[in-house]
Amino acid sequence: DVKVTQSSRYLVKRTGEKVFLECVQDMDHENMFWYRQDPGLGLRLIYFSYDVKMKEKGDIPEGYSVSREKKERFSLILESASTNQTSMYLCASMPGGGNQPQHFGDGTRLSIL
Amino acid sequence: AQTVTQSQPEMSVQEAETVTLSCTYDTSESDYYLFWYKQPPSRQMILVIRQEAYKQQNATENRFSVNFQKAAKSFSLKISDSQLGDAAMYFCAYRGYSSNTGKLIFGQGTTLQVKP
Numbered sequence: 001d002v003k004v005t006q007s008s009r010y011l012v013k014r015t016g017e018k019v020f021l022e023c024v025q026d027m028d029h030e031n032m033f034w035y036r037q038d039p040g041l042g043l044r045l046i047y048f049s050y051d052v053k054m055k056e057k058g059d060i061p062e063g064y065s066v067s068r069e070k071k072e073r074f075s076l077i078l079e080s081a082s083t084n085q086t087s088m089y090l091c092a093s094m095p096g097g098g099n100q101p102q103h104f105g106d107g108t109r110l111s112i113l
Numbered sequence: 114a115q116t117v118t119q120s121q122p123e124m125s126v127q128e129a130e131t132v133t134l135s136c137t138y139d140t141s142e143s144d145y146y147l148f149w150y151k152q153p154p155s156r157q158m159i160l161v162i163r164q165e166a167y168k169q170q171n172a173t174e175n176r177f178s179v180n181f182q183k184a185a186k187s188f189s190l191k192i193s194d195s196q197l198g199d200a201a202m203y204f205c206a207y208r209g210y211s212s213n214t215g216k217l218i219f220g221q222g223t224t225l226q227v228k229p
Binding site for chain 1: 122146148156157158159163165204215219220221222
């Protein structure tokens with residue numbers, strides 16, 4: 001089974017801090033994704049990566065950046081955390097495209113105080 | 114731009130009965146993929162069922178089936194013989210056929226309650 005591991009289930013940070021969310025997958029997938037999940041809004045794509053060192057903006061990239069130095073690891077960075085970034089963050093990975101499903105991690109509940 | 118709409122924020126069903134969750138989407142593409150994902154309270158999102166738009170036959174996975182109406186741009190999920198373990202949030206998602214990066218567009222989600 002594909003395993004996507006997010007480094008923290010719960011995280012509390014202060015406004016203005018630089019925050020790192022880590023995601024690791026064990027199936028050599030080319031594509032990796034970061035979403036945020038908010039009630040009534042579903043999942044919204046922040047950034048995705050289709051190869052090492054390659055990244056593309058999703059629908060809501062403002063205030064975020066990403067890093068993919070190794071194929072199995074995709075990091076989401078909040079450059080200067082703000083309270084409106086309090087949310088659930090989900091990481092996913094998948095091979096290629098087509099009808100392949102995305103495989104998700106357990107999520108990180110991030111609170112910015 | 115493509116959009117996915119789930120108009121039912123919450124649904125409930127009695128154990129052993131059947132429930133249908135609605136999903137509509139908007140796209141100008143003729144070929145695409147549609148997915149239903151389940152997110153139980155433990156939070157890990159898992160695939161329930163998928164449908165290729167070029168296939169006329171509705172997908173089925175055990176107690177889960179879809180009603181895919183391409184002309185109406187509708188993709189509903191039917192859960193038969195509902196079980197307590199079906200209680201979760203369900204998301205409908207769309208992917209364009211030309212998307213080789215696998216990008217998905219999600220609906221807002223429907224929370225399903227199963228009553229014993």
